[in-house]
Amino acid sequence: MAPTRRLAVVYNPTKVEDLEADRRVVAEACRRHGWEEPSWIETTAEQTGEKQGRDAVEAGADVVASLGGDGTVRAVASALVGTGVPLGLLPAGTGNLLARNLDLPVDSTATAIEPLLTGSDRPIDVGFVSADGKPEEVFLIMTGLGFDGEIMAGTSERVKGVIGWPAYVMSGLRQLLNRGFSARVEASGSDGVAGSPSDQVRRHARTVIVGNCGTLQGGLELMPDATVDDGVLDAVVIAPRGAVGWASVIADIATRHRVGHQRLARLRGREFTIGTGRPIEAEIDGDPIGPHQRLDIRVDPQSLLVRHG
Template sequence: MNSLEQVSGHEAELELQTPPWERWAVVVNPTKFDDMDALRTSFAVLCADHGWSEPRWYTTTAEDPGEGQTRQALTDGAGLVCPLGGDGTVRSVAAAMVDSGVPMGLLPGGTGNLLARNLKLPVDDLEAALIVALTGRDSAIDVGEVTWDQDAPAVFLVMAGMGLDAEMMAGVDEGLKRKVGWLAYALSGARALFRLGFAVRVRADAKRAVSQHARAVVVGNCGELAGGLQLMPDASVDDGRLDTVLASPNSIAGWLALGLNFVSARRRGHPSLVHLVSERVEVATREPIEAQLDGDAVGVRRRMTCTVRALALTVRLPAEA
């Protein structure tokens, strides 16, 4: 082999070894930040301090909350894409990254940061989250897919639901949410507790359908809510299954008992709580009911069909010690 061939081969080897963060992107929701220039400057300083290249920025819009921008970033050659916004931004970015093999790095930019909480990633420290995104290991997780009524399928990473949880999301005061965070959801949920439930029929896989009166039906890809509340403690983000909970307390006392069961270290179940595990679940209600997707209200629906796409999304987790 002559010297020219050796140089060319060495350059090709270096190109193959170029780490993904040399070509990485941030998909940002600008409504979550008061000063975008200051945000970009802080990223530039962090990258310079650690010897990293700066990202290419893609800004979401009301018309496109992140999916189109992510597809463009992948077309532009990004080897890592980081959503920076709320749970809706994370979901939109993930929708474009399913089955791509390109890792997603989670950066905290919203109130909930629900997927990051379930993956035990930093949710209150942007620098720590950025370090994980740029230096961590790749891991595959499941993605849920939901079809509402006759709508096109949509992905979810945490939970899809109908009833109380969706009423809580739909009724939250956005101004109060910006001021007090998740307390605004608690206040909205307290108001929703006094509403009537609904008749629902749930079928998990090919098992016999469950028909009952319920206050909430939640299908989860993972089980932890804000504040560390474990709605589905046995749910796992990489087990190839979905966990479904039907809650049907008929009084405030029933809700209190159910709440104590959720926070108890030795959960024994509760008569007003049904838990199902499956790869597919079909939910049908007698009348239109408020629905939510990863914490975002999507309006009233009558049917919800959820399936799991096993290990379809690659995410960045902390590097193993």
């Protein structure tokens, strides 16, 4: 008889609408596919998923699944990098951006659990970012500062819980015409990387984003060439002037123009340093981390396994 496999689900109770229904769906699927009864580990405000992920690995889990928002995914992934234990993705919250970028089901637990139990493991890149010299943190999607950080810091959790990702649009409209900042963005390790127009950008910017994935909420492709397993990160430096400048940038992104223009510069590399003239609101995978003046960013190629369909 083949050995049974173990699934651990790390869940954020504030993001799960019907925990008992999810538990029934997952337990039934595990029985159907010959897995052991799954274990469920709750996150807290103080322990957001990394410790729970480590505990699950130490307990012998074959797959550790995240059931929560993008912040829960990031926390659980932090515990799994380099372990060889795959991350499973169950949809909850408003973003589910990693699952969307991997074309995994995000409509329900019932559709997501099947590839999680029966699929194969896909290695993906992991980003690391240090803000103002602080210890590195993992990111799977994007990190940056400026407009994106202001959006995340200004988005109401209550409104987001009611209307979903359009809450970010509402926040963005309030921040749209805030003043910019002086930025220096340096990319290294881009030798031989096709499509890298420059290794350094200096300009008055509105936002700087470095991404492992390219697709945002609503299917907007901010970095159409970004893929999660190419060993490099992609960056955009957005520098619009007024409403007309924003319209030009939005048109460029909407038409998937890969080269960029005078208001939108694109870079690629394995390491980035972002410096600003003053502290600017920053974010990591959609979580606001407060104002910072320097981000040091690097990629660890294919260091995380994700259970894929």
